[in-house]
Amino acid sequence: MNNKVKIILPDGKEKCIEKGTSLRKIAEQISMSLAKNAVAGKVNGKLVDISCAVSEESHIELLTLDSEEGLNVMRHTAAHILAQAVERLYGKGNVQFGIGPVIEHGFYYDMKCQVSINQSDLVKIEKEMQNIIQENIPIRSYELSLEEAQAYFKKKKQPYKVELLESIPANEAITIYEQRDFSDSCRGPHLPSTGYVKAFHLTKLAGAYWRGDSNNEMLQRIYGIAFARKKDLDAHLHFLEEAEKRDHRKLGKQLELFMFSEEAPGMPFYLPNGQIIRQELEQFSREAQLKAGYQEVRTPLLMNQQLWEESGHWDHYHENMYFSEVDHTNFALKPMNCPGHMLMYKQKLRSYRDLPIRLAEFGQVHRHEYSGALNGLLRVRTFCQDDAHIFVREDQIEAEMEKAIHLIDEVYGVFGFSYTVELSTRPENSMGEDAAWQMSEQALANVLERIDLPYQVNEGDGAFYGPKIDFHIKDALGRSHQCATLQLDFQMPEKFDLTYVNADNEKQRPVVIHRAIYGSIDRFFGILIEHFAGAFPLWLAPVQAVILPVSSVHQPYAAQLKDTFKAAGIRIEADCREEKLGLKLREAQMKKIPYIFVIGNEEEEKQTINVRKYGEKQSQSLSIMEVQKILQKEIAEKAIRHV
RNA sequence: GCUUCCAUAGCUCAGCCGGUAGAGCACUUCCAUGGUAAGGAAGGGGUCAGCGGUUCAAGUCCGCUUGGAAGCUCCA
Missing domain, CATH: 3.10.20.30 (Beta-grasp domain)
Incomplete structure (x- = not known):
């Protein structure tokens, strides 16, 4: 043999x-x-x-450990070591374990502990984990039948484990991994011994519902990160630090862009500096849209409840809406702009020759989000959408989608965002007929294929009223944010009985395309703050240049320069405080002002400006006209500053 | 919403075992006229988030309320 x-x-x-x-x-x-x-x-x-x-x-x-898969095996074992450490510290039988999977960069373990674990305990647990790693305990595995495994965990008083086993097919063998005093059921694989775990760190503690369901019990979740080398761990910690430094909430306060107040939780107040940026973002989008054939409109914030009942928002969304009763009538703050635009479409009879009609609105919407979901500008309860609804004939869908994609590409390019695209198809409880869905999904795919835009298909992730294309931008730290969206909608035209008259003088149903580019201007602003770390491109910078006179005798020249640049449309300030140059320079740098103009005797005599760019050490003297041209050009081009 | 944590001067934070409030920056005034990241001095500024409780005594301990942070789909 x-x-x-x-x-x-x-x-x-x-x-x-x-x-x-x-x-x-x-x-x-x-x-x-x-x-x-x-x-x-x-x-x-x-x-x-x-x-x-x-x-x-x-x-x-x-x-x-050089491969992601190998690394994940180590992370998984680290999760087991975490559980083992907790069990050692708090006593067998005092801790019930849920699941302990691998996640991006690390792992977590959900558990219910008799005594509640707090942040300072993490140090202790981490130390015990180090001990377990030092002990280099061999990890061995053996198989049990489902019944044996269930009996085993019942005996060990691990109800969550027993529950988990229930969802495993009866014919499958259950693997038990054992490392001396600790054992756990696990699909594996695991490291040969605990000593193979290299660099790890317990990061945070949080509550998590058992199986992610808010009807279930809340367990304690301990998060950790783990890497093959100390160097990688440090690099990741550094990344977290960098992300914290860029946190838009922190920079928003520092740079006086916006604020929040108890009087309106989750609703941003834009300070003068922040409002300038918002206005610039809005204006840029407005100009791009007008060029692309959109018409800007404005609809009321408050409309009666009946409208929302008709539109279907009452059914699907009323828990997230704000209401108000006036004159014995119920009104609702709009959570979306679509119904208003539908009413506008119906304002007069439309001909097939009129389509496509592109109605755009910078629409302020209100949505009641869970208090725990609020997050700076990224998740708020009122925000401004750069919304548009495009009313098209069926034969115009592809061409319109293509135009919209080009517009999105143009806008994102200006900020230096690369993006990825996802096509989401018909979900489970959707409305409408199969044929329409197939036709529209195909239309969207056709467009993406034709313009050669790589995309990922998300089966069943579309809106209930139609398929959609989502755009995910990648920021400077490599994090991804979903912003733009293009959604086809057959339901809304139906609900509002929208029609147009075709060439044969018959009434026909148009299709609506919902379109947003920034999505929420507020959220996009938050993303931009972090993307640029608060050092905005010149066209967005609230203060584009600051004049620093070397001493008070140069103040008249400073005033003259300020007037000149103001007249040229540049947001400029003169810092004429009786302070030393070094101090004013430091403050200007901390405010991340793009250009610093230093003027003293020499500059005044020659009618020049000594220019220093943000983030650069050297400076150069140029004539007033030269400087003005440089700034105007940079603003017009919406150039990105490389800091 | 739920779990855990947090709330002290405009900002960032210190304040031990409960004994009546502190720093740096900012602000005001004065001195210094200063050339590329903080010149010096003096001064003003607090219902310790709010309400209630324990205590001779509460920023500190305990409840509640408000606001904030992290997390709550990643299936042994």
Whole structure:
């Protein structure tokens, strides 16, 4: 009998091994360093422990911590070590465990502990985890039948584990992973021993509902991050620090862009500096839209409840709406702009020749969000949408979608955002006929194919009234935000009985495209603050340049310059306080003002300006006209500052 | 909304085991006329988020309210 078996390595090389050889032994045969570094493996694409024996011809892959998959094995083991540490510290039987999966950059474990764990306990737990790693406890696994496993966890008083096992098919064997005093059911794989866990850190503590359902009990969740090297861990901690420095809430306060107040939770107050930026964003969008054939409109904030009942918002959305009763009539603050635009469409008879009609509005909407969901400008209860509704004939859908995509591309390009696109198709409880859905999904796909825009399909993630294309922008720290959206809608025209007269003088139903580019101007502003770390491009900067006279004798020249630049349309200030240049310069830098103009005797004599750009050390003297031209050009081009 | 944590001067924060409030920055005034990231001095500024309780005594301990932060789909 042949007790040899062939294995195929990732590079295509084949090898003959004894039947039943473990992956660890295979690694040893390949190289000592691989044997040392391999933490898990893959047999025919399936993740397995390094101790897994190979008994038939297979594709073999050995994983080290250099691969994402290997790293995730380590993170998973780290989660088990966390559970073990908690159990050691709080006593067996005092902690019930939920799930402990791997997440981006790390892991978490949900548990119910007799005594509640607080932030300062994390240090203690982390120390115990270090001990467990030091002890380098071997991790072994064995299989139990479902019944055996359930009995096992019942005995261990782990009700959540028992519940989890219920959802596993009865014929599947359950793997128990054991590391001395701790054991857990787990799909695996895991590291060979606890000592393989390298750099980790417990980051935060939070509540989490059992199985994510708010009707269930709340467990305590401990989050951790873990990396293959201390260096990677430090880099990630540095990234978190950087993100914190850029936090728009912090910068918003520092740069006096906006504020919040108890009197209106979740509703931003824009301070003069912030309002300038908002206005610029709005104006830029307005100009781009007008060029693209949109007409700007404005609809009331408050409309009667009946309208919202007709539009279907009452049914789907009234829990998120604000109401008010006046003159014995119920009114609602609009959570969306669509119904208003529908009424406008119906204002007169429309011909097929009129379409497409593109109605745009910077519409202020109110939506009641959970208090716990509020987050600076990123999640608010009132915000301004750069909303538009495009009324089209069916045959115009593709062309209009394409135009809208180009507009979005143009706008995002200005901020230096790259983006990815997702096409979401018909969801479960959707309205409308199959044919219409198929036609429209196809239309959207056609457009994306034609303009060669790569996209990902999200099956069943569309709105209940039609499919959509979402745009996700990537900011300077690599984080992704969903902003623009293009949604096809057959329901709204139906509900409002919208029609146009076709060439045969018959009434026809138009299709509506919902379109937003920034999405919420408020949220987009928040994203921009973090993207630029508060150092806005010149066209957005609330103060574009500041004049710093070296001493008070230069104040008249400062005043003259200020007038000149103001007249040229530049937002400029003169800092004429009786302070030293160094102080004024420091303050101007901290306000991230794009240009600093220093003027003294030399400049006044030659009628020049000594210009220093934000973030640069050197400065240069230029004539007034030259400086004015540079700034005007930079503003007109909406150039991005590279700081 | 729920869980945990937090709220002290305009801002950032200190304040131990409960004994009657502190720093830096900012602000005001004065001195200094200063050339590329903080010149010096003096001064004003607090219902310690709000309400209630325990106590001889509460910023501190306990409740409630308000506001804020993190998290609450990533399935052994």
